Amino acid sequence: MKQALLVAILTLLSICMLSAGDYRIGTGTGTQNKVPVYGYANYGWSKFFFSEDELATAGMSDATQITKIAFQVSGSISNYIMENQRIYMTHYYNSDYTTSTDNYPAVSTYNQVFNGTVVWNGPGWVEIELSTPFNYVGQYGLEIVWEDRDGIAIGGPPSFRYTQTSGYTCVYKNGTTFSTGDGTRVKNRPNIWFMSPPTDVPPPAEVVTPADAATEVGIGTHLVWNHTGGDPDYYKLWFGTDNPPSNLVAAQNVYGNVFDIPQYLDYNTTYYWRVVPHNDFGFAFDCPVWSFTTGPDPAIYTFPYTQDFDGSYLPDRWIEFLGTMADPIVINPVDSQWQQDDWLNIAGTDKAARINVYSTIAGYLVSPFLNIANDDFVLEFDLAYMDYDNSNPISSDPNGLTGVDDRFAVLISDGFTWSSTNIVREWNNSGSPDVLNDVPNTGVHVTIPLAGLTGSKRIAFYAGSTTINADNDLMINNFVVREAVPTLGIPELLITRDDVNNLISITWNAITGANSYQVYSCSSPDGTYELIDTIPDTHYELSASPNRAFFKIVASSER
Structure with missing residues (x-):
């Protein structure tokens, strides 16, 4: 029936x-x-x-x-x-x-x-x-x-x-x-x-992300919403720091339910946005205005910034992810196989970040945002490469030198998108000037100038392998970002004695780049000099002594 x-x-x-x-x-x-x-x-x-x-x-x-x-x-x-x-x-x-x-x-x-x-x-x-x-x-x-x-x-x-x-x-x-x-x-x-096919204007859309009144929103966010019916064919979008919004985007047609904001947003700022669905019958009525507030600036402004990996892991504000080296890098925000271990694989309190370079890996360890203020900044770290789970050189393993596919690279980017074009230095075994297999098991100190890389940046350490051959450990330690200490000239001293006032007067020429001068004295020319004062001037007086005294002046960029 x-x-x-x-x-x-x-x-x-x-x-x-x-x-x-x-x-x-x-x-x-x-x-x-x-x-x-x-x-x-x-x-x-x-x-x-x-x-x-x-x-x-x-x-x-x-x-x-x-x-x-x-x-x-x-x-x-x-x-x-x-x-x-x-x-x-x-x-x-x-x-x-x-x-x-x-x-x-x-x-x-x-x-x-x-x-x-x-x-x-x-x-x-x-x-x-x-x-x-x-x-x-x-x-x-x-x-x-x-x-x-x-x-x-x-x-x-x-x-x-x-x-x-x-x-x-x-x-x-x-x-x-x-x-x-x-x-x-x-x-x-x-x-x-x-x-089913609509018979009237669509109802208002519903917000997806950022949620209405959300806080701590990232400055690289997208705007995402869903329609709630009426089969819209496009949307009108308003976006700005004003309310009702219009000063950044005003009545722009958007085909889809995602809007990619064309620039990074400001930190600690409230933004407003409104989406109005449209179909063959017209525009939706009474569409709400949503808002969100971005989070505080996470960048580090105080330098030198150091990380020795001795404390809890991951260190504060460090992140990790997986992603094949490409243009762009597709980020998979999971455990990247970097981990804390004993520096040089020697048991003790000195720790480092280690990754096992073997089989198929593509792991990134990424620093916090760092505000690189000028071209005088440098990155420094210690790098070591040794046989897996011991401190021996990689040549101690019969297969230790066979990793022709293995590579290590340092990348610097805005921290939101990553690409192979962000590589600033690479060590590989397939033709790079820096050879990965030549990195010693005892470690080497690396310095990379950051000229041309100013602004808010993140630094990523990448280790990759594509096949099973060599089985080695790569480590980094003593990460430092700082403003390079300029090499200053040596002042030429003129020392005179005022017997009337029983004073020793020391004068010297001004040194380019110096903001202060450290005055040292010693009782013999080959003895240990002791710091007696730091001054901004090029003249210094002190009481005369019956004993012999020797002086030296060291120019400094510190104030």
Whole structure:
């Protein structure tokens, strides 16, 4: 009887006016990555359904043409591409997946509504425009089947917000081949958004990031929002430090739900922004103004800045990430394999940062932001390269010199984006002037001038290997960024004695770059000179002594 009624309704569909609207089902905030699709599998399928009552409660009780569906991505993800994705839909009237219905469905009897590439970005709703709209007739549930026929397992797959149901509403199966065997039943059904053609202006958008009234926001942030219905085709954006906002961006058309601010923002500043969705019926009404405040300037302004890696690890404001050396470097903000260890692999209290250069690694250890005020600044650190887990030279291992692919580099950038063009010095075994295999196991002191690199910068240490051959430890220690001490001239002294006033008068020529002069005395020319005063002038007097005295003047850049 139910099937006969379905046929009758389908027959009448051509003369029914399809309702329009946006219908969301699920408000849960839990996360899972198996349904609708698991990107870290070569192949897979899932099926999941929504009951007639759930659809009706969402407002989809009558005949409705579904033109788009959307899933709520929970985490930060960018441009995660999955090709050869297929989506099917059909009306459904069961209330649960049982052990006898956890099988791969006969999709030949379903409506294929999509066959193509899906690009995941998050967090937020990701819409999929159906190549063939689905005509829902009402009075039934709705089942969706998703097939992943990409054939590629991609790391870092999207996770989806879900709402747990009382019964089994999802089944999935993944593998290295496409299997039509029975799947795994679960109750964690992804939140979904069914969309149909609009009949009115869209409602206001909802903010995603930065959250409204957020604080401590990074100065490289993007603006992200979601529409809440009405199928907008573009948005008007206002952005600024004024309220209502307009002094930075005024009524700019944005096609998509992300706006890349064209410049870094100021620290400790409140910004305001407003997004107005548009569709064929016009612009949304009563759209709110959102705000956020950037965090304080994290840069270090007091120098010299030093880090000896002896304390807790990671040191304060240091970060690490993974990323193949490229242009640009795609950052994966996870443990980079740099770690704290004994300097030179000799047990003791002197610690260092170490990375094992072996197999496949691409690890970065990154300093805090440093305000490089002028071209006189320099970077200094100690560098050592030794056999794995001992203090011997790498040549002590038969394979120690075979790492032709191994490399170490120092990069300096604005700290928000990284590229191979940020390399300021590199050690490798494939032709660089500095040879990695020549770095001694006892350590070498490295000095890198920072001329031309002024401003707020971060310094990254990169170690990379692409294959299994040499197995060595690389260490850095005694990191210093400072203004270079200028080499000053030696003053020429003139010493006179005033017997009337019993004074010794010392005068000398002014030295270029000197801000003060240190006066030293000693009882013999080859003895130990003691500092007796520091003055800004080029003349110094002191009481005469019956004993012999020798003097020297040292020019200093210190004030």
